[in-house]
Each structure stands twice: as structure tokens, then as C-alpha cells.
Amino acid sequence: MNEALFTANNVWMLVATALVFIMHLGFASLEAGFVQRKNTVNILFKNSMIISIGLLTYCIMGFNLMYPGVNEGGFFGFAGFGLSMPEGDAGGIDYAGGGYTYWTDFIFQAMFAATAATIVSGAVAERIKLNAFLIFATVFVSISYPITGMWKWGAGWLEAAGFYDFAGSTLVHAVGGWGALAAIILLGARKGKYTSAGIKPIPGHSMPLAAVGVFLLWFGWFGFNGGSVLSADPVAVSLVFVTTSLAAAAGAIGAFTASYLLFKTHDLSMVLNGVLGGLVGITAGADLMTPFEAIAIGAIAGAVIPVAVVTFDRRLKLDDPVGATSVHLVCGLWGTLAVGIFGAKAGLGQLWVQLYGTLAVGAFTFAFAFGLMYLLKVTIGIRVTEEEEERGLDVAEHDMKAYGESISSIEPAGYELAVK
Amino acid sequence: MNEALFTANNVWMLVATALVFIMHLGFASLEAGFVQRKNTVNILFKNSMIISIGLLTYCIMGFNLMYPGVNEGGFFGFAGFGLSMPEGDAGGIDYAGGGYTYWTDFIFQAMFAATAATIVSGAVAERIKLNAFLIFATVFVSISYPITGMWKWGAGWLEAAGFYDFAGSTLVHAVGGWGALAAIILLGARKGKYTSAGIKPIPGHSMPLAAVGVFLLWFGWFGFNGGSVLSADPVAVSLVFVTTSLAAAAGAIGAFTASYLLFKTHDLSMVLNGVLGGLVGITAGADLMTPFEAIAIGAIAGAVIPVAVVTFDRRLKLDDPVGATSVHLVCGLWGTLAVGIFGAKAGLGQLWVQLYGTLAVGAFTFAFAFGLMYLLKVTIGIRVTEEEEERGLDVAEHDMKAYGESISSIEPAGYELAVK
Amino acid sequence: MNEALFTANNVWMLVATALVFIMHLGFASLEAGFVQRKNTVNILFKNSMIISIGLLTYCIMGFNLMYPGVNEGGFFGFAGFGLSMPEGDAGGIDYAGGGYTYWTDFIFQAMFAATAATIVSGAVAERIKLNAFLIFATVFVSISYPITGMWKWGAGWLEAAGFYDFAGSTLVHAVGGWGALAAIILLGARKGKYTSAGIKPIPGHSMPLAAVGVFLLWFGWFGFNGGSVLSADPVAVSLVFVTTSLAAAAGAIGAFTASYLLFKTHDLSMVLNGVLGGLVGITAGADLMTPFEAIAIGAIAGAVIPVAVVTFDRRLKLDDPVGATSVHLVCGLWGTLAVGIFGAKAGLGQLWVQLYGTLAVGAFTFAFAFGLMYLLKVTIGIRVTEEEEERGLDVAEHDMKAYGESISSIEPAGYELAVK
Amino acid sequence: MKKIEAIIRLSRFEKVRDALAKIGVRFFTLKDVKGFGLQKGETITYRGSTFDSDYIARLQLDILAHDDMVESIVEAILSAGRTGEVGDGKITVFAVDQVVRIRTQEEGANAI
Amino acid sequence: MKKIEAIIRLSRFEKVRDALAKIGVRFFTLKDVKGFGLQKGETITYRGSTFDSDYIARLQLDILAHDDMVESIVEAILSAGRTGEVGDGKITVFAVDQVVRIRTQEEGANAI
Amino acid sequence: MKKIEAIIRLSRFEKVRDALAKIGVRFFTLKDVKGFGLQKGETITYRGSTFDSDYIARLQLDILAHDDMVESIVEAILSAGRTGEVGDGKITVFAVDQVVRIRTQEEGANAI
Numbered sequence A, B, C: 001m002n003e004a005l006f007t008a009n010n011v012w013m014l015v016a017t018a019l020v021f022i023m024h025l026g027f028a029s030l031e032a033g034f035v036q037r038k039n040t041v042n043i044l045f046k047n048s049m050i051i052s053i054g055l056l057t058y059c060i061m062g063f064n065l066m067y068p069g070v071n072e073g074g075f076f077g078f079a080g081f082g083l084s085m086p087e088g089d090a091g092g093i094d095y096a097g098g099g100y101t102y103w104t105d106f107i108f109q110a111m112f113a114a115t116a117a118t119i120v121s122g123a124v125a126e127r128i129k130l131n132a133f134l135i136f137a138t139v140f141v142s143i144s145y146p147i148t149g150m151w152k153w154g155a156g157w158l159e160a161a162g163f164y165d166f167a168g169s170t171l172v173h174a175v176g177g178w179g180a181l182a183a184i185i186l187l188g189a190r191k192g193k194y195t196s197a198g199i200k201p202i203p204g205h206s207m208p209l210a211a212v213g214v215f216l217l218w219f220g221w222f223g224f225n226g227g228s229v230l231s232a233d234p235v236a237v238s239l240v241f242v243t244t245s246l247a248a249a250a251g252a253i254g255a256f257t258a259s260y261l262l263f264k265t266h267d268l269s270m271v272l273n274g275v276l277g278g279l280v281g282i283t284a285g286a287d288l289m290t291p292f293e294a295i296a297i298g299a300i301a302g303a304v305i306p307v308a309v310v311t312f313d314r315r316l317k318l319d320d321p322v323g324a325t326s327v328h329l330v331c332g333l334w335g336t337l338a339v340g341i342f343g344a345k346a347g348l349g350q351l352w353v354q355l356y357g358t359l360a361v362g363a364f365t366f367a368f369a370f371g372l373m374y375l376l377k378v379t380i381g382i383r384v385t386e387e388e389e390e391r392g393l394d395v396a397e398h399d400m401k402a403y404g405e406s407i408s409s410i411e412p413a414g415y416e417l418a419v420k
Numbered sequence D, E, F: 001m002k003k004i005e006a007i008i009r010l011s012r013f014e015k016v017r018d019a020l021a022k023i024g025v026r027f028f029t030l031k032d033v034k035g036f037g038l039q040k041g042e043t044i045t046y047r048g049s050t051f052d053s054d055y056i057a058r059l060q061l062d063i064l065a066h067d068d069m070v071e072s073i074v075e076a077i078l079s080a081g082r083t084g085e086v087g088d089g090k091i092t093v094f095a096v097d098q099v100v101r102i103r104t105q106e107e108g109a110n111a112i
């Protein structure tokens, strides 16, 4: 390994880190766009706090829980609090075979960690108490996520068992999705959503914000998947770019088609979720697929989205304003299983490992999240009052408005005459 | 060529790919900002679909039409459907002299391809039928764009003739602009735009969205032009960064000055379009210019924008809500010709090649786009009904609103007292 | 130095350049979000012009004022107008020890330069005359900023004195902050802000825009600080990523805590400013700190923000709509001093140099900015009329509205029935 | 013929609408208004300053009705729009000189 | 003096405005209102659920007029605002007790 | 009982509100309206075309008042709302048949 190659590798890993960071803006925009105007400040506040909390707790303990370097093949390990850079080349060129430095490793992984909590934030939007959510997110991201992460990426028992999850269809997305599911079961639906008269849709307040969010997520995913190569290996990274992009594109087409067949209309929110579904779906096997396999995985993920949304929303009456369970949980499962169906590792044996691997992670995460949320529910309470919900969390929790304005600047919608 | 240099080159090409991708968000934001509120979902929907369709069709056939590897110096070639990565080093370090891999080549080019269709999308906004547009975009991007692209970048007859187009002033921007022109001629102006009482301006609904779009386009252009070096050659790429930035800046100043002289006001939409004009203008010769030549090219492009906008809008009565024809067609032509006027290749001979080259591409593209659009017009129809146009395409085509809201969250513009 | 390493270094420096560029979008969004609706076009216009003016003037003279290559250890030097690339390797691999090319050097530094003026733009928003501001920004960025920049980065007297400012807590942020302070003193508060009845807050018109801006600034800061390593040195750049991220995160938590203690509410605008405070604070010593030192610096910066905002706003009655003085001036000072308190260079001697260094820069900048603004005030005037201020600068200066709309597209807030 | 203007809470809109439908009011016009008054508005904090928005968002319903319907409409709004807390709003009744239906040019009682 | 309130379609605004201008109405006040009623609103789909917005956006014009102008104003609105389809809206005329022009403090007929 | 409708400039709102408070008007309803008329609107330029927005944003205050308060309310608005430039707006007074307070069902004068 020469210094130049090490440098090129590390440059790529740092760029990937920055790209994963921007996914947090993607999530913030998407979720802000999909909630009502009166809850916009709240969701932006939560997402600003999650990335901050995520980075700090990962520095304090998460990183050493996830990559303990001990108890290989096991369920749990901990290398102590804080970060300690190995001296000299051991933290540099020799740290990861010339792929990246110790610091790069930490910061890349830290950006991932906060993602799981962000996924929950969208699902519980518009009704969860701020302090309960912040406590939940802190504990979830600093304990639950690293433990299941260690099982696979930290050389734990799933790694030993041959489970494959390239960039985290299970370890990040399904984990976030299970957390979201546990939370919305305990939390209940938004007021007025399920009435005796029927199910009332509660449209998000800004489609442009939502679309900006999805494009930024796609952009960030180049780092999320591309960085998971853990070096700048030209063929590997460029293949991942191709499979990731094609799966996202196929996800859009899949969702477009399925939602048109189901609802006879062109629903932008479905296409946007379809893109995300395709991205989540390809994530477990982005390095294993041919372009056409990537398209197949993405198209199926996209087509599943409208069905999943309607199932959660109407059949199960689980209220998820941004579709986080459909996108991250359902497509995360699908992507994990797809590794056993398509691509270089396809086979019944692999499919079986993928299945029990993802279920094991899911069972742990769901139990952890449910227990934690339940504890919060019976202690400090997890839901705002009905009146606060009606007024909106922006005023109730933040004394703010997202689009504040003084009276002297009220601007009526413009009207114009023909050119003079 | 050593592995480290290959890796560094390829890292840059992949970063450039991601940057070109984000231009699609730039276009989506810009176009959404420049249309009326009631057509916002529609434009976001189209732009989400175009990038997806573009990537998939380019994978299926576009790439092999544009880079057939056969019929050098000719007009047309096709290497068959689908992608096939050359085995071993032939698809890796040896694929492009160590510049990038086969996969990188495909995905970088694929991101470019969808751009041409996106340019059309803005010009036809607010009145085209969704299905007609999607069919048009699909055919345009998978057949017309690759064919003219092959003429130059695929080693076709224009390459042989010495035509120069570094990153696509003609092959991408003017092509998109000609497509837009053909489309708006057949489509006609928006209802109420040209009345007996005069010409009615129809202001876009969000200048912040438009400004975000332009900054993102500029950001992405570092990849668009910088990646067109096709390696990370330090001097070449950094020169391209300099010329690209200075031309954009000069475009802003040029448009600022010209629009102030013409209209006696500081029109933000003109300055934003001026930045884009400067970028389109420098694109053909970004690697050939000194800083001062870049400034000259950009300033002229920027100054041309207000004149072009007014000419299309008032003299020719061609209704183009986002100014795509002015920015991409006019400045694309200008940039192509500028290669014969400024910089390393300047000269009458070159100017002549530039002229007939860009006209040849334009003639083919215009004819193709006009024919295709005409076919759609006489078959499925290309224009929504008057009533749908009045209600807005969001409701008419998507049953959605961009800024939906339930009544209980109506928030009046705030009013405040002095601090208590 | 081999070519591959040079290429990898230069790739990183160019990526960093693009990231610093996107900070201009960050500033534009943040400032647009924090002003009233009626002044949105104006702030977007100013920010589009500043980056353009900044790049052009830096090309014409700023670069050669800041890096004159003469008068080392001195106060002033000038290498002549325009750019001239050293021939051959002298402008390439040999230019900066293989770190980057001459062109890269210029464009990276040019992106920095405009930042200082952008900081002023937020503080003076909603009341400054457009032409006065543009003249101020042009002169400030082409003369004042490069001169103080030369003192340290151009090998001037502060460099000789041992003053340390890694990426510009003083040279960029405090400089911008001092300029802002001088400007708002001369300009006075917005009409109606300080009345006999008390202090009237004037809420910004879009928290989503502000939040997007802050995330983009954080994103861009990876290039701002990471690029200031001036090579892609893996350990150095990755450490900077870690310290920068942790300081930003700690800034959020610091501002969250302090503003909750002070105001008993969860103020999003404070948390957003806290992130920026943390980023500004770490900037002077991002390469010198351990993670925990970075957290300490960021947390203190964040906690200082609410106190500083209230002090400027209520005690000093200096009206700064976006909090630029608190974020850039106060945290810039703090970050500069922190180099003498925390990290590898900590010590009383260093603290003393840091103190007089930052004060010297501040004194020059404040005097320059105050003098310049004063000159403009007594000549062309710097403030719009009361009536223009009331109508909003968008209409008064630009004849535009940020959210224009024709009457036929007025869309009432939606209301829905239960699903049929 | 009378015109009834009712200022109600946002949160009571659905109940009032349903109550009106039940007694046969098939059309009305709705306006977004702001109620200023002694009722406390929302407390807003921005950058460390707290202030009071001294209004509350309200809805105004305008209903044209035959004289004999007025009483039952008022009743319906009273019972559906009431929370009992300060700020429930007001109902006002005005005399109308003339009503014309634009579509048919019908006048008077037939136009309602 | 009378006050005329006319609820019209958005799409008829320009015609009505021009018709009013032609008969010499130089001032009026415009409000954005929502019409609830039997007319079908827009069908909206969101994330797979379809629902009906049960109102349509309308404009309300308030015109103060001398008694002798009322008839021609009503005529003008009737002819310019009519499409013949359900939902064309209504014109209502009210008696006014007093009008004052703020600028000049003129009262009554002179204030209009 | 009377209803007073006052159309005023945005920039005079605070003065008018304070003037009303001083004479004991504790409640009113506020509406955003657009004034069309001879007063020049704002000139807007967009992509090189100049046009005139032919309205100006205005506020409408609706105040319910006892008969004996009407005069002083009109006075208060006249003095606080006046700039003397064209476009200061108008005050209109209407007779009210009936007022009911929703919270208490009080009717008539007590309901104001």
C-alpha cells in the first residue's frame, strides 16, 4: 500500500462522509414537507438535534460498542468510553489496510448512526412529546443501534453466520423502521386521522420541500453505499454507483406504475417514496448485483411502496405521516432478502441466513424500542395533549411558527394586468 | 499508469457524477420556483420521472447508441442493448487509460443524458399533458440525444471534422434548447399569456426555490465541466473550475447590467438566468480559456439573456416560463461559437466548424423533436384542456396540491406586540 | 512527490472548493429564511451578486493582495493585477509541494473571500440600500479582507508573530462580523424594532429555509476546514472532519441548553445559530484539538450564542436580523482565543498572541468598514426610505415579489372530508 | 331574507358544518378572519424575545337564509360551536335588501 | 347608499372587473372566500387515500354604491359573472347607515 | 346595535388598534382584503415585463358596537387611520338585527 493510494482512498471515504451527512438534511426536508405546517418547526428541531446527539453519543460510546474489537462472533462487546486513535501508522495507513484512517472510520460510521433515529422521527411526527423523543433517540442511537450493528459489521455472530448486509438495508434502515413501528404502535394515530366517518388523509404542507429531501437523500446515498466499499476501489465503487442509481430510478417507475394501477392517479408522494424504496432495497447488495438485477430489486421495492403504505395506513391503522415503515422497514427487509435471491450470493442457503439474520436484528430492535418507549410512556408520557396537538407542536413545544410574519408584511396573492 | 493514480482519477469522476446528479435537483427547484403554485406538483413529478427514465433508457440503449465503438467518423452506430462490462482490467484500469472504469463511464454519461430532457420540461411547463411529455422525454433522451452525442463524443463525423464541444454547450444544452423550442412552437402559449390587451407576465411562485435551484446548478456544474476532463488531471480540472466559476460570476454581472439598462430595475430572475447563461456559455470551451476569456464569454452570455428573454417572450410570442430557450439554446450556441473566437482554438476555420457543427446538431434535434411532438399532438394530444389549465395541473393531473393543508391548521400571518 | 499523490491531493482541494461554494447557498437560504417575506428577493439578489463580485474582484486583485509573495512579515503587499499561472510544473506539482495547482489555490481562496461579505449581508438585511451595499461589499472583499488575510495567511506580520488561525475564525468570520458590526451601528435598527413600548421581535419568514441553510453550511464546512489542510493528508483531514462535526454538534446542544435555561423554550433559531457558532468556534484550531476539546469549544460557542444574541438585541440595541454578529464575531473571537486555551498550542504565550492578533485584525477591519460605510452614508446614502422599508425592499428595489402569484391561482388552505 | 355572520373557533368548524347540514343549510361562504380581543393569543418566542400574538385565528361563516330559518340556524351554531371557554365567538344577523342568483338571475327568496 | 356583496368565480374576476369599470365603478374591495355547498369540490389524492375538498375557492367583491347605481351594478355582475353552470354565485344588497371617507372625513354619498 | 366596517391601510393598523383600545373597544375582527381602485398599485417587473398590480393590500376591521359608541369609534378610526394621501379607506356603518354570544347565549346588547 503506497501513500498515494491510501490518500485517494481516504479522500473518497471523507467525501462519502460528507455525502452521508447531507442525508440528514434530506430527511429533515422530506419530513418537514410531509407534515402539516403547524408542526414544521418541531420536525426541523428534532432533526437538528438528532444528528448532534447521534454524533456525540457515538463518540462517547457508540463507536466502541459497534466496533469493540473483542468478542468476535459474539453478541456484545465494548471497548470503553471515548475515542483513542492508535499511535502513528496504526491509526493511519495501517489502520484499515490503507483504506482510511481511524478518524475517518469514526466519522463515517458516526454519520450512519444518527440515520436510524432520524427514520423514527418522521414516523412519530406531529404528536410525540419533544423530550420523550429526544430521550428515546439518544438511547436508541447510543445502545440499540450499535449492538445490532456489531452483530454484523463489528464481526459479531451474524458476520460469522454469513449474513450479508453491504450498507445497511437491515442494520440501518430496517432497524430504524422497527424502531418506528414500535413507537407508532405505542403512540397511536394523530387526532382525527381515524374517525367513525372514515380515514382522513392529512396532507403534508410542502411538496417542494419533500422533493428536495428525496433528491438530497439520493445524492447522499452515493456516499452511503459508495462509502461502504470502505476504500476507493474503482471498479467496486463505480459498480455501486450504477446499481444504486438504477435501483432508485427503477423504484420511481415501480411506484409510478403500481400507484397508477391502484389509485388511477399520479401521486408524487408515492413516486418520491418509490425512489427511497429502491435505494433502501439495493443497499444490502449494492456491490453484488448486475445493473439488471439492481433494476429488478428497485422496481419491486418501488412497486411495494404503495401497497405497504395503504396496508399500514388503512388496514393496520398505523399512522405514519412520512411512510417511514413502508420505505425503511418493508424495503429494508426486501433488500436484505434480495441478496439471497439476486446477484453473486443468491441461493437458498444465503436466503435463509438473510431471513433469520434480519429477523434477529428486528426482534432485538423492536423489543428494545418498544420497551424503551413503553417506559417513557408510563413515566414522563410520550404524547402531547389533544389541545397541543390541535394547536400544533410548533407553538405548543417551541412557541414558534415556521412561517412567522408581522402584519405589516402581509402580502396578498399578486394580481396583474397586461403589460402597459 | 499506476493503481493509485487510477484510483484518484476515478474518485474524481465519481464525485463529478454525484455533482451532475444534483443538477437534476437544481433544475427541479428552479423550474418549480418559476411556475405558478398550482403547477408545482406537476413539475416536480416530471423532473423526478425524467431522471429515472433517463437513467434506465440510457442503460438499456442510450449508452450504446452514443458510444457504439463502431462506425467511427459516421452518423450512427449501435453496440446492442444493455451494458456489458469488459472483463478484468479492460473494464478497469485499462478502460480509459486509467481515467475511470467502465461503470464510471456509464453512470457519468447517464447523468448527463437526462439533462437534455429536463431542459425541455421547464419550457413546456404549466400546459403540457403529463403522458405526452413522458413519452416525448423517453424517446428524446433514448434516441435523439445519443445520436447527436455520438457525432462528437462517440467519435462520429463531427469529431472527425474537428468540431469542439468540451462539456456540451451544443450536445447537451443547445440540444435541450432545440427540443424545447420545437415543443413550445407546437404547444402554444399558456392561456391568458398573450391577450388582445397585451402580454401578461405570469410570475413564478417562489423565488427562493428558484435561487436554490440556480446555486445547486452552479455547484453541479463543477462536476459537469470538471468531470468532462475525463480524469483528475490537476491542472486541467482546476483550470476548468476557474473558468466555470468566473464565467458564472460574469454571467450574473452581465445580466445585472443589461437588465438594468433595459428595464431600469434589478430583476432577480434575470440575474439567476444570467448565472446559468454564463455556465452554459463556458461549457464548450471551459478547458481552453484563460480567466479573462472566461469572464468575457460569461459576461456576454449574461448580457444576452435579458435580450433573448424579451425577444422570445414579446417579439416571437414563444411562451417559455423558465427561460430555457434563452439560457440553453441561445447561450449554448454562443458558447459553441465562442470556441472559435476566444481561447486556444480560436480562428476562422474553427469558427466555421463550430457553426456548421452546432447547426447540424440543431437541425437534426429540432426536426426530431418537432416530428415527435407533432405525432403526439395528432394522436394522444399534447395539451391539457383549458379548464384543466385553469385549475392547475396539480389537481388536474395529480389530484394533489403542492401546499396542502387541513383547515384546522390555517395559520394567519402572525402579528406581535412589543416584548412584555 | 509523485503524480498520483499530487492528483489525490488536488482532487480533495477541488472538492473542498465546491463545498465552500455551496456555503454561499447556505448563507443565502439562512438569511432568506430569517428575513421577512417582503425582503426575500432582496437578500437572494444580494447573495447572488456577492459571490459573483467576490470571485471577479479576487481574480482581478484580491488574490495578489492576499498572497503577494513579497514583503514577508509585513503589513501589505501586492503582486499586480490579474492572475498569472507559473509555467509548467511550477504552477502544477511544484506549486505547493504537490498539494494543489496554482488554479486550485486561486479558486479555493476565492470562494473563501466572498464569505466575509456575505456575513455582512445578513446583518444589514431589510433596510440597506442595494447600491450602497454592493459598493461596500465590493470594496470590502477586494481590499479589506485580503489585507488582513495577508497578515497571517500571506506570510505577513501575524504569521511571523506566531498567531494561529487554521481556517479563519478571525480572518474570515470575525472579519465578516466586525464589518457587520460597523455597518449596523451606522445603519440603525429596522423601523419599528425599538419602540417606546418595548422591543418588537421581527420573526423570519421561513424556518425551513433557515434550517436548509444551516445544514448546507455545515456540509460546506467540511470543505472550509478540511480544505484548509491544503492537502489531502489522510490523518490531518480526517481529524478536521471529526473536530468540525463534533464542535457543530456540541454547539447545537450548548445552544439548546443555554436557551432553554434562559428562555424556557426550545427555540429552533437558537439551535441553528448554535450549530454555526460551534463551527465558527472550531475553525481556528480544527487541526489542533482532540475530539473532547472540540466538543468543549463547540459547546461553549453554542452556549454563548443565546447570551450574545440577547446582548446585542436588547442591551446594545444593535439590530441584526440573522445574528451574524453573535455567530461570526463573538464565536470567531472565542475560537481564536480557544487556540490558546485548548489543544496542541495551548499556553499563555499563545493566548496572548491570539488575543492581540485578533484584536489587530478586528481594529483594522472595523475601522475600514466603518470608514467606508460612513463615506457611503454621507454621499449616496445607505438606508432606504421609511416608506420603502415598510413596503419591503422586494418591491421597492426590485419591483418583484418573492412569492408572486396571479389571482386565478389563489388556492385556499385545503380542507378535506373523510375518505369516501 | 337575512344574512347570518358567525365567528367560530377553527376546531368547531366540522361540528357546525354538520349541524347546519342537518337542518338543511346547503350553502354557505367561509372566511379566514382574526379575532382580536381580550382572549389571550399565542405566546411566541423568537431569538430570545417573547411576545404575544394578540389575536386568534377564527372562521367566519356567512349564511343567507329565509327569515323563518334564522332561529334554527342560530340554534344550530350555538349548540355546535360552543365550548364554554372565553373566545367562542359571536353570531350576528343582518337584514338583506335583495339577493340575486347569478346563474339564473332569480331574485329574492328563490335565490337563496 | 347600499353595499353590494357579490360572490363570483375566480375565472370571472377579470370580466366582472372590466364590466364594473365600464359603468363607472372605480373602487371595490376584494376578499378571498370559500364557497361550501352542493357544488362538488376538487378530488384530492394523498398517499393512496382519496378525499373531497368540499369547497371551491371564490372571490367576494364588496361595492359601496349610491342607490341609483345598484341596479346597473347588479346587471353588470350578472352578465359578466355568469357561466350558466352550477356555482356561479350570488349577489346580495344591504342597506348602509353611514359611510365616511377617512382621508377627507366626508360623509354619506360624497364618501363613496 | 351597529356593525362598523373600516377599511384601513396596513401601516395604520397599530395606531387604530390602540386608538380603539383607548375608547374601550376590546374586541374586533380583522380581515385581509384587497382594495381595487384608482389608487395606483405596485409596479411589478418580471422577466422584463412590467405590469401593475391594480390593488393594494388593506385591512378590514369589523366592530360590533352599541349605538352610542358608534360615533366615538368612527372618530377614533378617522384620526388614527388618516394619512391624508389618496387611499386612506372608508368606514361603513350597518344596522344589526341581532347579536348572540356563542359562549353564554346572551343576546342583544349584552352580547357585544
Ligand SMILES: Nc1ncnc2c1ncn2[C@@H]1O[C@H](COP(=O)(O)OP(=O)(O)O)[C@@H](O)[C@H]1O
Pocket (backbone or CB within 6 Å): D007, D034, D035, D036, D037, D038, D039, D056, D058, D085, D086, D087, D088, D089, D090, F027, F028, F029, F030, F062, F063, F064, F065, F101, F102, F103, F104, F112
Ligand atoms: N365587538 C366585537 N366586534 C367584532 N368582533 C367581535 C366583537 N366581539 C367579539 N368578536 C369576535 O368574536 C371572537 C370571539 O368572541 P369573544 O367575545 O372573545 O368570545 P366570548 O364571547 O366567549 O368572550 C373574537 O375573537 C372576535 O373575532
Ligand SMILES: Nc1ncnc2c1ncn2[C@@H]1O[C@H](COP(=O)(O)OP(=O)(O)O)[C@@H](O)[C@H]1O
Pocket (backbone or CB within 6 Å): D027, D028, D029, D030, D062, D063, D064, D065, D101, D102, D103, D104, D112, E007, E034, E035, E036, E037, E038, E039, E056, E058, E085, E086, E087, E088, E089, E090
Ligand atoms: N345561502 C347561502 N349563504 C351563503 N353563501 C351562499 C349561499 N348560497 C350560495 N352561496 C355562495 O355562493 C356560491 C355559489 O353559489 P351556488 O348557489 O353554488 O351557485 P348556483 O346558484 O349557480 O347554484 C357558493 O359556493 C357559496 O359561497
Ligand SMILES: Nc1ncnc2c1ncn2[C@@H]1O[C@H](COP(=O)(O)OP(=O)(O)O)[C@@H](O)[C@H]1O
Pocket (backbone or CB within 6 Å): E027, E028, E029, E030, E062, E063, E064, E065, E101, E102, E103, E104, E112, F007, F034, F035, F036, F037, F038, F039, F056, F058, F085, F086, F087, F088, F089, F090
Ligand atoms: N365604493 C367602494 N366600494 C367598496 N370599497 C371601496 C369603495 N371605495 C373605496 N373602497 C375601499 O377603500 C380603499 C381606499 O379608499 P379610497 O377611496 O381609495 O381612498 P380615498 O378616499 O382616500 O381616495 C379602496 O382600496 C377600497 O378597498
